[in-house]
Amino acid sequence: MKIVILGAGRVGWRLARQLVDEGKEVTLIEKDPESARRAAERLDCRVVNGEGNSVPVLRKAGIEHADFFISVTESDEINMIACSLVAGEYSEPVTVARVRNLAYSASRMVRRRLYGIDHVINPEIEAARAVIRSLEKGAVGTVNPFSDSGLSMTSITIDEDCPLAGKALSNVRSSLDKDFIVPLLIREGESVIPSGDTVIESHDMLYVIAAPEGTNAIISAAGFNRRELKRIAIAGGGRIGRYVADYLMGRDDPGEAEPQRAWSGLIGRFRRKAPSRRVHFVERDYTVARELASDYPGALVSHADISDEEVADAGMLEGYDLLISATGNQELNIVSALHAKNHGVERSIALVRKASYVTVAREMGVDVTVSVTDTMVDSILRILRKGNIRSVHTIAGSDFEIIDLLLDESSPLADKHIQDMKLPRDSLILVVNRGEEYLLPRGNLAVRANDRLVVITPRDEVRKLEEAVAGK
Incomplete structure (x- = not known):
């Protein structure tokens, strides 16, 4: 190519x-x-x-x-x-x-x-979608859907007091009685492909693939409060902050401005099920703050610098469930997210542009870090893929990719048993989605045309995987 x-x-x-x-x-x-x-x-x-x-x-x-x-x-x-x-x-x-x-x-x-x-x-729309997916799961971690399969991959950080710490993955799965796969975990900066015997440790970052009920079950088992995030503060009145606010406030009035109607069409499926939440903008530019107050009469707008101590001291963020830090300064976004958590805000999401900052922010204690660059690159990679690859997700700090692909009748893999497939080095089939079923990839399972496969593969083996699926 x-x-x-x-x-x-x-x-x-x-x-x-x-x-x-x-x-x-x-x-x-x-x-x-x-x-x-x-x-x-x-x-x-x-x-x-x-x-x-x-x-x-x-x-x-x-x-x-x-x-x-x-x-x-x-x-x-x-x-x-x-x-x-x-x-x-x-x-x-x-x-x-x-x-x-x-x-x-x-x-x-x-x-x-x-x-x-x-x-x-549109990079801002892709980033806003990533923020929305995360907050709808309680801002526990990043959430990446696998096209229209119903599966998604969610990152979960294991805190020191997490109930899952010290337990083997197989025991967690049997105790929950829900289907989920942990294809990868990050431990002390290293990528680990776990087995059922792998014991979860504090500070691990788990990547969990499951249908919604499985995702919700493991999030709850990890000790996270699954209550709805209703009071949300947004630092920064730029495009991303506005797009997320549009969704949160359920703005879908055909009488609104043309850019709003355009955004409503692009956000699509999110808009239809968005409940109305209380939104509070914190914006340091006076002119922008006035525009926000005019454009969002249902939101609270504070003309203030999120980095100032007085924002917390004056109680501007008191009682809020979530801070989305979406200013144009990525370092400020990280610091503001941490500062808010220290002053009682339950969860935080920070927007960054450097992919390397995702790991840094995570290690510092930010709950969710959305890389505008990564969301943009992932969107482009989905377009480039061959072999009916529907979606691809890169993992910050890892050399692996998680790929969702659809087998068609011409694929050389169709009707083959998994144990007979010649997949690239260190590549594993994680889930076989057949209609409404999610099948564990046992060696004697034969995949069929129109099956959806979720595969983990090293980044330098993606081309070989594409060739294996599509045929040379």
Whole structure:
């Protein structure tokens, strides 16, 4: 697979590195000479220094031979124009554009008629969805759904006083009488693929795959209060904070502003079941605070800096169930989340952009850390996958990926027993979803066409897994 990426910023760099690790042929275009030089030195891919909205530069990058063109610069307009140029000159590459402006990303005309963009990814919407999924499970950890299978993967941190600490996974499963799989745990910074005999230790991070009832059961068994989070404070009135507030307040009035209606359509299934909660914005910019007060008359808006001691001392956060720290400063988001917990806020979610900050924040005690970069990269990876791969989830601090795939009738794996499959190194089938059933992957189980498989595989073996599923 040949992929051309425009933009060597945080998303482009992270995406290029992951795809190179998977054995893809990647060319990176970057207009800034210094950024291009750093990328050439540190990434094992071809780097072209030039403007991505230039046909000669695109040709130099080998766009005529590319399977995908992904434009992830900081400019919506450049991303759309570059995709338009590629679509106009070449029919083969699938075009993907990072577009932050909601009016653009919600427009079918932009995607199909005018610019020829095959896929539009809005990073703030993807991050907001991740926040919403987490808070709907009590902000215990990150929640990643496996497409429409009904399964999801939830991260759970084992505190020192957690009832599960000291218990073997097999004993936990038998005591709960619910189906769940723990494909991976992070222990002291190392990735561990556990067995049933693995004993859970304090400070472990468990990744649990289950249907909703199984997820809820293990969350409760871990000692987390499953009551609904009703009083929610949001630090920062930017796009992500606004999108989450729209959901929390159940804003679905057709008389509201056009951007709101566009967001309602994009958030889709979340909006339909959102109960109304009490929302409190904390925003340090006076002009933004006034706009929030006007746009959200049902919310409380405080003109204050979340980092000031007076916010806690004045009791602004007293009695709140959750703080979502979504300012533009990721370090402030982490500190604010910790500060809020020290002043009685039960749970906290912090937004970051550096993937490395996810592990740091977790170790410091933030309940949930959502990486805007990771959610964006995961969304793009779902588009790139072959072999009927429906979704893919990277795990911060790990070299493994969890992949959800659908077997079709042409797959070489269809009708094979699991014990006879030749899967890549260290790859394991975790769950077989057949209709309404979730089957444990025993060796004598034969998988069928239209089965959904959840597989864990090392990142550098993803290409081999794609080939095994789709056939060469």
